Amino acid sequence: MPDKHGSYGALLFDRRWKDKRSSILIRDNNKCVICGFAEGLQVHHRQYLYVTALKKFKSPWDYSDKTLITLCNSCHQRGHSKFKVPIIYI
Numbered sequence: 336m337p338d339k340h341g342s343y344g345a346l347l348f349d350r351r352w353k354d355k356r357s358s359i360l361i362r363d364n365n366k367c368v369i370c371g372f373a374e375g376l377q378v379h380h381r382q383y384l385y386v387t388a389l390k391k392f393k394s395p396w397d398y399s400d401k402t403l404i405t406l407c408n409s410c411h412q413r414g415h416s417k418f419k420v421p422i423i424y425i
C-alpha cells in the first residue's frame with residue numbers, strides 16, 4: 336500500500352494545479368456539482384492514479400477533466416467521509 340499522498344499538499348500550490356483547477360471550475364460554472372453552492376469551491380479527484388513503474392501517484396494536474404469535479408467544502412467533506420477515493424494502479 337503506497338503512502339497515500341506524500342507531498343500532495345504542497346503540489347496543490349503548483350501553478351499547473353491552479354490552471355487545471357480553474358479550468359474545472361469554469362467547466363462546472365463555478366458551482367458545486369452536487370448542491371449548486373458557489374463559495375469555498377474545491378476540485379475533487381474521483382480516483383487517484385498510481386503509476387506502478389514510477390512507484391508514485393500522478394501529479395494532481397495530470398488527470399483527465401472527467402476525473403475531476405467541483406464541490407463545495409461541505410459536499411467535499413461529506414463525500415470523503417462516505418466514500419473512499421479508489422486508487423487505480425496503472
Ligand SMILES: [Zn+2]
Pocket residue numbers: 367368369370371372406407408409410411
Ligand atoms: Zn455542495
Ligand SMILES: [Zn+2]
Pocket residue numbers: 378379380411415
Ligand atoms: Zn476530494
